[in-house]
Amino acid sequence: MFTKPIHTKILYLVLLVAALLLPFYVPDRYLFQIVIMSILFAIATASMNLIIGYTGQASLAHGAFFGIGAYGVAIMTKAGLSFWLALPLSAVITAFAGLLIGALSLRTRGHYFAIVTLCFGVILWIVAGNWIELTGGHNGIFGIARPSPITIPFVGQIEFNSQTAQFYLALAFLLLTLFALNRIVYSILGLTFMAVRNNEPLADAVGINTFATKLLSFVVSNFIAGMAGGIYASIIGAVGPSAASHMVTFNFLIYLILGGIATLPGAVIGAFAIPIIMEFMQFLGDYRMLIFGLLLVVVIIYFPQGFVGGLRLLNQKIAAWRQSRSTEAGHVKR
Amino acid sequence: MELFLQQVFNGIMFGSTYAIVALGLTLVMGILNIPNFAHGHLYMLGGYITYFFMSNIGLGYWGALLLSVIVLGLIGAVMERIVYRPLSDGPHINAFIAAIGALLFLESLALVVWGPQGLRIANPHPQIYNVMGITVGLQRLIVIVGAAALIVLLHLFLKKTLMGTTIEAVAQNREGAMLNGINVNRVSAITFFISSATAAVAASFLSPIFMLSPAMGAILGMKAFIIVILGGMGSIPGAILGGYILGLIEALGGGYISAEYKDVFAFGALIVILSIKPTGIFGKREG
Numbered sequence: 367m368f369t370k371p372i373h374t375k376i377l378y379l380v381l382l383v384a385a386l387l388l389p390f391y392v393p394d395r396y397l398f399q400i401v402i403m404s405i406l407f408a409i410a411t412a413s414m415n416l417i418i419g420y421t422g423q424a425s426l427a428h429g430a431f432f433g434i435g436a437y438g439v440a441i442m443t444k445a446g447l448s449f450w451l452a453l454p455l456s457a458v459i460t461a462f463a464g465l466l467i468g469a470l471s472l473r474t475r476g477h478y479f480a481i482v483t484l485c486f487g488v489i490l491w492i493v494a495g496n497w498i499e500l501t502g503g504h505n506g507i508f509g510i511a512r513p514s515p516i517t518i519p520f521v522g523q524i525e526f527n528s529q530t531a532q533f534y535l536a537l538a539f540l541l542l543t544l545f546a547l548n549r550i551v552y553s554i555l556g557l558t559f560m561a562v563r564n565n566e567p568l569a570d571a572v573g574i575n576t577f578a579t580k581l582l583s584f585v586v587s588n589f590i591a592g593m594a595g596g597i598y599a600s601i602i603g604a605v606g607p608s609a610a611s612h613m614v615t616f617n618f619l620i621y622l623i624l625g626g627i628a629t630l631p632g633a634v635i636g637a638f639a640i641p642i643i644m645e646f647m648q649f650l651g652d653y654r655m656l657i658f659g660l661l662l663v664v665v666i667i668y669f670p671q672g673f674v675g676g677l678r679l680l681n682q683k684i685a686a687w688r689q690s691r692s693t694e695a696g697h698v699k700r
Numbered sequence: 701m702e703l704f705l706q707q708v709f710n711g712i713m714f715g716s717t718y719a720i721v722a723l724g725l726t727l728v729m730g731i732l733n734i735p736n737f738a739h740g741h742l743y744m745l746g747g748y749i750t751y752f753f754m755s756n757i758g759l760g761y762w763g764a765l766l767l768s769v770i771v772l773g774l775i776g777a778v779m780e781r782i783v784y785r786p787l788s789d790g791p792h793i794n795a796f797i798a799a800i801g802a803l804l805f806l807e808s809l810a811l812v813v814w815g816p817q818g819l820r821i822a823n824p825h826p827q828i829y830n831v832m833g834i835t836v837g838l839q840r841l842i843v844i845v846g847a848a849a850l851i852v853l854l855h856l857f858l859k860k861t862l863m864g865t866t867i868e869a870v871a872q873n874r875e876g877a878m879l880n881g882i883n884v885n886r887v888s889a890i891t892f893f894i895s896s897a898t899a900a901v902a903a904s905f906l907s908p909i910f911m912l913s914p915a916m917g918a919i920l921g922m923k924a925f926i927i928v929i930l931g932g933m934g935s936i937p938g939a940i941l942g943g944y945i946l947g948l949i950e951a952l953g954g955g956y957i958s959a960e961y962k963d964v965f966a967f968g969a970l971i972v973i974l975s976i977k978p979t980g981i982f983g984k985r986e987g
Binding site for chain 1: 729735783791793797798800806922926933961964967968970971974978
């Protein structure tokens, strides 16, 4: 029922191989760093897609959950815990925070929910900037240890001091996330999420516990976001309130929408393409965000389905054009 | 006691501006059902435009205020036309994104034109009075009285004029209003004009007291949303009451508990109210 056509599978395989070989052809360290960050943003954006794209709840606290994960790893590794223990712990803490916040905010709907989650995000951001004993205030926490080396039998020890190793670490988590999300989305649970998104009263009427469904989606989504944040903190080596701010949420949202909402590749495409495009717009200086803001408005008005939606439209157009051509040809023959 | 009265006075002054900013936002949200995320940024721009008319053109404070109100109203109407109207049939997350685009544009515009450093408008009414042991600046008094006057004027406009009742009709039932021959697009544009114009009034009132900065729109915009939700979405009395409540909570919380967490109180109050009554103080159950 949910199997993909064979050419899509081949395309994904080619993309995977290209991604695995990426460290060999990225020209400079700076661009490579952006690529690594993009992978982590892709994880967070893909997780945001679960609650917004598939469950239809405009959660605007995602940056804050990313931040909780980042601060969690920062604080725990500073206290001497290994990254490999701190990361899952931090993700669980993030999920727990999501449970609490979701239990309160999911009582509201539509715009209300969006604003309430945004407010939670702002609270956490202000707390991060002022709870100096725990978070280091506006300076943040720096000198966070890189993930400690791991030993894999027959392969040897892997150190995470090089960009290449960090890249593969991030990529592994991205693939894991996409695999998990793929399984969730194309399961009964995923159908339940989409039922709530498409018609909540109807879903309620056929016996779906809509509140629990939304809460589950929210918690899973935040668990993954927390994980992405945790890896981010360890790779960057520092975390500050700006990593947990509403601008982070807005960025993820922009990646998601421009890439293609409610599609698994869309979130990844957006999170990769936009930071790199922004990087190339750097020469515009202060005018960069001005132009970016305008672009955003134009895209959302004329291409609301994002890049993936645009591709689909193109595909349909081509198919329709082929069809009309073949019927035309048939007409001439007759 | 003096500290308490001083904080109450400051709270009412902040509350006055919050009330008119939230009133503008609630008009737009109630009628177009569009969360205008860029409302706080329109407010910020209003302050800068007043600054522009005073320092670059050399107008007096009240003249600059009046022109700023008109210019910002027009900017708001244009924004409705080119940003929000094409999106009125789409999912609401798209309007959010468009608003983020608009606010990025407005904030960078202020940054490019006026720079990142704070600017201050010379206080046109620097007189200070001492009433019952508390310090009362004349400009602050003008904010309170001016805001109250504006609220009364808007109320009269909405209740007593044909245009006002038309706006209310669209807010209550968009399709019904259309069937009765009301040009909904025109009403939307006019509502956006009024909404932005009131934001300009609030910004011009406060800018002689506080610094102007490109970043000041973001937090205020979010607070305006909090007030709108606190009061009950779409409720005008709710927005006004919510504005004053928020001003008082912040002033008293900031004075007695912690100044660093002043902004957290607003958000905290929202969460407390919503966990008790998810539709806000004057809100009705959604269908």
